[in-house]
Amino acid sequence: MNRITGRILEQPLGIGEATQLDQRRADKCPSAELWVDQYGDLLFRYARLRVADRANCEELVQETFLAALKGKENFKGQCEFSTWLVGILKHKITDHFRRQERDAADTLPDDQVVDGMFSRFGKWKKFPRRWHVNPEDSAMESEVLPMLQRCMEALPEAQRKAFVLSVMDEQNSDVVCKTLSVSSTNLYVLLHRARLRLRDCLEKKGIGQVGAVKD
Amino acid sequence: MLKLPKILNCRAAAEMSCRRRDGQLSHWDRATLAVHLIICAGCRLMDRQFALMDKAARQLAFLNAGTKTSENDALSPEARKRLKKLIR
Ligand SMILES: [Zn+2]
Numbered sequence: 001m002n003r004i005t006g007r008i009l010e011q012p013l014g015i016g017e018a019t020q021l022d023q024r025r026a027d028k029c030p031s032a033e034l035w036v037d038q039y040g041d042l043l044f045r046y047a048r049l050r051v052a053d054r055a056n057c058e059e060l061v062q063e064t065f066l067a068a069l070k071g072k073e074n075f076k077g078q079c080e081f082s083t084w085l086v087g088i089l090k091h092k093i094t095d096h097f098r099r100q101e102r103d104a105a106d107t108l109p110d111d112q113v114v115d116g117m118f119s120r121f122g123k124w125k126k127f128p129r130r131w132h133v134n135p136e137d138s139a140m141e142s143e144v145l146p147m148l149q150r151c152m153e154a155l156p157e158a159q160r161k162a163f164v165l166s167v168m169d170e171q172n173s174d175v176v177c178k179t180l181s182v183s184s185t186n187l188y189v190l191l192h193r194a195r196l197r198l199r200d201c202l203e204k205k206g207i208g209q210v211g212a213v214k215d
Numbered sequence: 216m217l218k219l220p221k222i223l224n225c226r227a228a229a230e231m232s233c234r235r236r237d238g239q240l241s242h243w244d245r246a247t248l249a250v251h252l253i254i255c256a257g258c259r260l261m262d263r264q265f266a267l268m269d270k271a272a273r274q275l276a277f278l279n280a281g282t283k284t285s286e287n288d289a290l291s292p293e294a295r296k297r298l299k300k301l302i303r
Contacts (some may be wrong), residue, residue, distance in 0.1 A: 122224030192233035
């Protein structure tokens, strides 16, 4: 009963379509012993960009593979298998953030690094420099993106998570507030501190300067 | 009396520049920020740099699946071995 209504709600299947579906799924889903070699690094990189600690990332990849193993039947072949895996990992990362943030305080401590960027009167101590970067050109990918990733890794936990979820993954701020259990005011504070630190870090790495320091 | 946008300092301008990107900034605050950006070259650069950083971050997320940005970006041999034993 349940299965039938479920299928009708999902999408009605004509005769022959069911076997087509199985075929599509089989084409796209390689057997499990190949998963680690084919998708392990991809999933690890996805996690690594969002979660600072390597060991945590490896654990998240493992959880993802195990969940995929258990729920293989849910893969219907409507997207690439890698996309399906990343979808699982995405949920695992959100859970991971949620678990970590359970005892987040209501008030954010001051950020001395950001405080140090401005004078008592709120003026720049060190004026921003001009960056010679064209977002359309190839230097963006080869120079800026790796730098940005390194700088993101150096952010304090809470700021990094806020930046990752809101800016990188473009999640709605209500959702991000819930995941990180912070008020919207605090989310804005975390985001602007994150940007100021990233800006500073990128500049220190020599972004858009001639003879930039690569790392 | 005519109400003019108050003069911001750079720190507050940085906050507003971000707030404009992340949520809502009232018309009044937008005007206040715009005035500061006219008179302050440093914050003008900052404002553009924030835009570039956001764009780069989204690009990073998008490209991530296919790009390896450093040697650290792969599973360690130990983890690979452990996973292979587990996933079959
Ligand atoms: Zn300024």
